[in-house]
Amino acid sequence: MGLSGGALFRLGSDMVVEQRTVRPTHGGNLAWAAGVAGCEPEGVLDFSASISPLGSPRAVADAIQGAIATLSAYPNPDYQQLRQVLGAWHGVAADWVLPGNGAAELITWAGRELAGRERVYALAPGFADYGRAVRAFGAVLEPWPISLLVAEGKGLEALAGRLRTEDGVWLNNPHNPTGQLFGRDAILPLLATGALVVVDEAFMDFVEPGRQETVIDWVGQFENLVVLRSLTKFYCLPGLRLGYAIAQPERLQRWQQWRDPWPVNALAEAAAIAAVQAVAFQQKTWDWLGPARQALFEGLGQIEGLEPLPGAANFLLVRCEASVVVLQEQLLKQHHILIRDCLSFKELGDHYFRVAVRLQEENERLMGAIAQELPPLLEPALASAESGRLER
Ligand SMILES: Cc1ncc(COP(=O)(O)O)c(C=O)c1O
Structure with missing residues (x-):
């Protein structure tokens, strides 16, 4: 089964996630995310596209x-x-x-x-x-x-x-x-x-x-x-x-x-x-990114079930013990936060996500939301069912 309209992801006897629209293969698809979240595209906090949160000079x-x-x-x-x-x-x-x-x-x-x-x-x-x-x-x-x-x-x-x-x-x-x-x-x-x-x-x-x-x-x-x-x-x-x-x-x-x-x-x-x-803008970006990325890396690493990989750019790849498809949907519906699933990177599949480094308070909002949504998805029965029964 493909990833487009009506596909069902079975992740355990009691949990079925329906994909209503075509799943994007690039980050930053706010129209898709807003449809899942049930809000306006402007209401989505986007961690999926690796774009600077500082805006333009x-x-x-x-x-x-x-x-x-x-x-x-x-x-x-x-x-x-x-x-x-x-x-x-x-x-x-x-x-x-x-x-x-x-x-x-x-x-x-x-x-x-x-x-x-x-x-x-x-x-x-x-x-x-x-x-x-x-x-x-x-x-x-x-x-x-x-x-x-x-x-x-x-x-x-x-x-x-x-x-x-x-x-x-x-x-x-x-x-x-x-x-x-x-x-x-x-x-x-x-x-x-x-x-x-x-x-x-x-x-x-x-x-x-x-x-x-x-x-x-x-x-x-x-x-x-x-x-x-x-x-x-x-x-x-x-x-x-x-x-x-x-x-x-x-x-x-x-x-x-x-x-x-x-x-x-x-x-x-x-x-x-x-x-x-815009030399001053460039310096401002480097001043923001190093500490913000380090804090995000450490904070994600403290959440059970996550393992962030060290990175040199403005995003982090994170290994996740639970299904990212389910976590992504929960984050959208409950918090209007969009993370980048890695289904389009076929070597990674459903156990990795990528997040942009954003401003400190936004990064904290992300970590708080994940800390809230992830634990129920880590239940052992669900985790083992997931690895064997994921339908794509
Ligand atoms: C590695 C890489 N190269 C190139 C691009 C495309 O950049 P541009 O927006 O300049 O076309 C992207 C966009 O996501 C990218 O991730």
Whole structure:
């Protein structure tokens, strides 16, 4: 039985959860959550999308306001100013940067290039869009299982041993959904061997500058390297759609010829220029995230039945002894809180959830709600029935 309309999850003789609408495969689907919670979408406290709770820098709203006057003209398809600002920020020339309609658009073009390789390895569990992108061009991903609990490159060394010169690799650093930060040293052997290595650094901004493991400074030396970045998460702009690729200019020119001429609208262009220059906002984010994540990690770890994994990004993956599908529904109905189930990461199934790190009082609300809802779901009879009888 699928996960769409009317599917029943049997979790014990007395407990049946009905899924009335199509279960989302991405976080942040507030319409779905509101339907389950029985409230307005604005009433849902969303921990499922890993977006900064600090909002956007003030300068971004001003820039969007100012750019409204330019909407009567097409954007310049070269996006020269935006590329210059992004390039200066990362220490590369403007023609080594290609802005796109979210990192998601650039994932599509990276997928097109990877699809032409002999094999395309992708970390498993991993972000579902990588599979979407290569499938669009007739290829499939070769899953490369990584350890959930051991950080610092575990799994990548073994992949380097397996990789052949005609293969491609799709990495994500810090990694969604585990939050692991791979060391640059673990990526280097992949670059030395593989035909193409795409490193999605959509969450790297959240790592404090001195601890980042970005490989952007290697693009000059490795023509087989593509780095993807996103403004969605750090600057709380998921609705704007702005991401960019950094790679050698010949590759980016090819992508530019494949795609439509104006994938970035004038408002997104102006907003992005303002966002990356918002230095005080960036510092405020790092000041908030470290202590907030640590407090959430410790608090979740104290709840019986939960085991959070240490993470370097703005979210935590949590192992849960009870069914997450049931816990998620209880949290929505009783508390209007949405956590991210991990059913779309098929290696994780119904015993993991992911939560964004939010503001302290919101994190406390989450922990209080879980502490209230989880104990009845942990009853031994229910737990053993669950593992054998879960219907999907
Ligand atoms: C790992 C990863 N890469 C890329 C994206 C897409 O980012 P964007 O909003 O810039 O398209 C996401 C969104 O969830 C993500 O989790």
